[in-house]
Amino acid sequence: MFTTYQEALDWIHGRLRLGIKPGLTRMEWMMDKLGSPEKKIKAVHVGGTNGKGSTVTFLRSILQAEGYEVGTFTSPYIEQFNERISVNGKPISDEEILRLTNVIKPLADELEGTELGGPTEFEVITAMAFYYFANANNIDMVIFEVGLGGRFDSTNIIQPLASIITNIGLDHTNILGNTYEEIAFEKAGIIKSNTPIFTAVKHPGALKVIEEVADKQSAPISRLNQEFQISGHESIVKGEVFSLKSKSLSLEQLEISMMGQHQTENASLAVLAADYLNQAGFQVTEQSIRKGLKEAYWPGRFxxxxxxxxxxxxxxxxxxxxxxxxxxxxxxxxxxxxxxxxxxxxxxxxxxxxxxxxxxxxxxxxxxxxxxxxxxxxxxxxxxxxxxxxxxxxxxxxxxxxxxxxxxxxxxxxxxxxxxxxxxxxxxxxxx
CATH class of the missing domain: 3.90.190.20 (Mur ligase, C-terminal domain)
Structure with a gap:
């Protein structure tokens, strides 16, 4: 048992020695031991190469503006480790990290003695997040950011209400593949059966892969410049203004405070997911969309x-x-x-x-x-x-x-x- 936050943190970071071990078996083993917390959570899953954190933040801010309690799981952190597991944008406390680490460590030790081997740093933190959100009071929604790839990422044990793939780029090629298509196949691994997927992927080959996976999974797909369009983009002193149109939405002069034309795409994905949640037991108004977008802030991005x-x-x-x-x-x-x-x-x-x-x-x-x-x-x-x-x-x-x-x-x-x-x-x- 750890008695201090620093001891817990040192143990978590010490697991970096295990590197990256793609696969879901260790996560499934830990979730089973914990009583399947991942099945008790209403979630949206966000993957892609760039823009995941911003998209998570836009969606969280929109839902928060509507009055919901929203958990987020993101990586890496910018200001403090605890922000990886946050509620309404506020990192959980040092005491919570200590408590969660003491829950997961005995499982990690037991797993170490099996043929599966011990969990990695990311798997430990992901397990902590699932356990925390499943047992926290009054969490209405959790938005999970994929760590690496998608198909074999530790977060990919959830059955989300919706999935988002921001874009596809040539990153982590040593693990995910050397082409846009190979990387897209890994990212598309988060698409679940009959679960809507929203994407801003523009590379034709990568998009084709995502379309094929969505078709195979009977997942309704919304694509940038097809099912939804961004128009009237203009950069302002601190942010961007744009309009968004889809089959169910037509929103003029949306304003975001994050800078960069690419952020209009991330914001649009968040809006579409929020709009879809209206069909899944949530209520999200235009007023909350506008307020949430303008107030969304994500550190370290321009x-x-x-x-x-x-x-x-x-x-x-x-x-x-x-x-x-x-x-x-x-x-x-x-x-x-x-x-x-x-x-x-x-x-x-x-x-x-x-x-x-x-x-x-x-x-x-x-x-x-x-x-x-x-x-x-x-x-x-x-x-x-x-x-x-x-x-x-x-x-x-x-x-x-x-x-x-x-x-x-x-x-x-x-x-x-x-x-x-x-x-x-x-x-x-x-x-x-």
Missing amino acids: EILSEKPLVIIDGAHNQEGITALVHELSSRYKDRNIHIVFAALRDKKLDEMIGMLDGIADQITFVSFDFPRAAKAEELFQISKSASKLAVEDWSSYLLEKMKSLKPKEMLIVTGSLYFISEVKPLITKSL
Whole structure:
């Protein structure tokens, strides 16, 4: 038995040594021992490559605006570990984490002695979430974000009311496959029989795979630019405005506070899922949709931490994320001198990501950070073709100095791995 929160956290993180072990057998074993908590939860399942966390947040905010108690399970965290299991956007307490860890640890120890082997870090946290939400009072809905892929992801033991697939990109290719179609097949694994699927996937090959799985599962499908359309998009000072039309909806001038055209797609998926929930025993009004969208906030996604000096953090951790970031910078900040600080995991498509950043940055600095799969600053520096580049080991001292020296027409963008962003945000926030 653990007696402190820190002991519990150390044990959870210690399970990172087991790496990633795709498959549902260990989860099913633990759920059986816990009395099948996953069957006691009303849920929406959200998968995809980018935009999962934002979509979860939009949907949570809409339902919350209607007065529902909404649980969320997300990863990774940006500010504190506990936010991975939250209710109405508020992370559960340290005491709850300690209690849940003490529930799951005996099962992990027992599982370790079987041929299945011990559960991974992610499996432990997922089991904690299922147990917590099934036994918490007055939780009306839980929105589960897929951790990796979909088909063999730990969360994929639920029977949701609806499923969402945000988009498909070439990420985690060493595990999920090297083509859009192979990755789409893994993501499509969350589609359940006769359960509606909402998707913003645009790649033709990937979309075809999702359509085939949906057809096989008799799952009604709603696709961007087919069953629903986004129009009239306009970027405003802090957010986006757009209109959304589907067979059952026609909403003009919807406003979101998250920045980026791609966020209109994530918001639309959340709106469509919320609208569908009207047929599943929930009541979601247009007023709540509008209020929820505008109030939705998700840390680390094109987030302005300071106006003077202008400092933005963005967890653009793969090609799709960098593409969206570069688009926003080129459309919103044409008149600024852009300085980028970048850190990344070694298993990403670094040459293409850095190539895009080289094209937009007036100066780019590559940094190292303490994480098992993190690339070293010098490795990133060697890939870059920028005429104005630096490699720095001590990123925290560098960032603080750089912020002090920024001139009025300059801006600082800190981007790359979400694990890096989770370390950067508290440091910058504290220094302001």
